[in-house]
Amino acid sequence: MFDAIVIGSGMSGGIAAKELCERGLKTLVIERGRKIEHGTDYTDWMQPWETPNANMVPEEELARDYAIQRQCYAMSAATQQYWVKDSEHPYTTPENKPFSWIRGYHLGGRSLMWGRQSYRLAPMDFEANAKDGHGVDWPIRYDDLAPWYDHIERFIGVAGSKEGLEQLPDGEFLPPFGLNDAEIQFKQAVEAKFPGRKVIPGRVANLSHAQPHHEELGRTSCQNRSLCERGCTLGAYHSSLSSSLPAAERTGNLTIVTDAIVHSIVHDPKTGKATGVRVIDAKTKKGSTYQAKLIFGCASTIGTAQILLNSKSDAFPNGLANSSDMVGRNLMDHVYAVTVVGALPGGPNSYYQGRRPTGLYIPRFRNVTENGDFLRGFGYQGAVVRPGWRSTLLGKPGIGAELKKRGRGLAPWVVALGGFGEMLPDPDNRVTLSNTTDKWGIPIVHIDCAMGANEHKIAEQIVADGKAMIQAAGGFVLSGASKPGVPGLGIHEMGTARMGRDPRTSVLNKFNQAHDVPNLFITDGSAMTSSGCQNPSLTYMALSARAADHAAQLLKEGRF
């Protein structure tokens, strides 16, 4: 019998485990994937010429096993071990309604491959649903979460600049990875032409300057290699393996089991509480049950919905904690893959050295300082770079000495701006269970999700505003298509067990505690009541830490 079980070892589960262990709770982390050793299992040592097949996954294998995962920018031969084989982990979608579910099943989950961009939600994000009536009201406000954002930023280490913006609150930052000269020139042009818009260094969970509490965990400062998604032996970016699980482990309170696929959560109708977790061994397919006083669901937005929906009983015929019928509904991602690219012929005569792990960020300005003919808004991630040979040589005519001369010359500056737009909660965007089961006998998920009219308007505005900013900086636009990418590709799934004030319309209360099951807490992306336009992992971690603190307090008070 454990004090707590945490389902999932990724971004949220790692932090939940750390916070619970640090409060003295004997905690079991259950991970469905295999064990990965920090450092020794990584491929960041590979020089470019040491990657297999020029860092490309064999074409037939890619088509056969990675039809979905291959759509992710970070998938390569060097990172192949981190992505699920779609052939082994199927799901279904309606015809003509694709959803790309990008996943990694291993200890640490997607915290190993994440993009590391770390932004706080703002006061207006927690008020948005109440203001325009989409979704339900968040049961918390920014001030409830602010100290937990501080706590997480300090622990994981976020490099960033203080800007004093209401729509993107500042945090406890390490020094930023500074803008290059062309980005500074772009910033000046944009901010002069569009007062209210800001171009700032991307805020990123890489240690620009490791602090003693990072070094205690074996983490060191970032070496600007930009090999992050291979796993960082230096522990220079936050992941469960570099950071949160080692912190949990040093308390002596942590137990980890890997290759254990959660089938369902056990509920005792007499007490109204969850008593444990049924798992299936990934290798032997044998079933077993772990018991605990409280349970944290951190299996990821779609994974958590799958587990809850599969936890059926007489008390909960539609799935555990689902008296509201909201489990699986309101699935959101971000409006993504809407990118504007332009050339800046008047860029500065300078260059940069090193491969910083971030770029520039343009915080939301629509429906903040400038109106939009849509609800909510968007931000941009991007960079101004002098592109290398991939951009100057591939697909271009020319051979011989001329080609080599072009390859060794510095290219003109190019600006790339990728929008991230808010997606409204819609109960019809949902995850349900299919009649088909996977090879462990668990029903696979059916994902029915599409971008709506508001999202398409946002995509058009992302392109229009991006083009205008490139032109304001004296550049000319090379490309910019305004159709949002397939949902899921933003890898920001959220919303399938939303927080809310009313148990009839939401799954979780203001402490991420299931309205229906008091000792069940859900702190991954499924808890999100709205999506904001900011990269959400920082918020999941802050919610996880806050919920763990509350749960530990309740346990201490003898409430479970």
Next chain:
Amino acid sequence: MPDLPSLDRRALLGRAALLLGVTATGGFGAPALAQAAAQAKPFLAAPAFALLSAVADTIIPVTDTPGAVAARVPALLDGLLANWASATRKVELAEALTRIDQRARDEQGKPFAELAPEMRTALLTVHDAEALKPAPQGKSPAGAGLSLGLGTAVSDPGYAKLKDLIVILYYSSEAALTRELSYEHAPGEWKPSIPVTPDTRPQGGTPF
């Protein structure tokens, strides 16, 4: 015609054994076989490999820095044919090579690999320009690796792919990254502004 591989003709084992150095003088014992197995198995037979080498070295010749052959691009591309390329891709790349060779025979009466270097350059310059001409919409886009998504459709996608793979392998090689470009595996500090001098080279190892 060079001895290009066809998919249903992989009876190259005898030749492969020779190329691997498994000979009577080396002995057929376990150590010799183990040593042979540890080496990459050539996919292309010798004449095709010679054609590939000639094409690669014409696209990226020796200048003041090593060319494609010195960077082992033909051997690495042979490895891609064996270990990476799909069945369709193998045919596409073999056909792209054949077209270059056929052009040499038609115009110069000799296989491409037997032409003088300046003649190869002249012929391939014309072939390259024609092959990479923008094509009507609908043909598959060029560009093998990551780029900024600005690739356009070209008239000979097979040649575009062949050339891209040669370029990718060259600029991922130690020779190119240390002598043609600049590359540090762990740069350490991020320096957002450095002056441009005549010696400044683009950094390799970047995604774009």
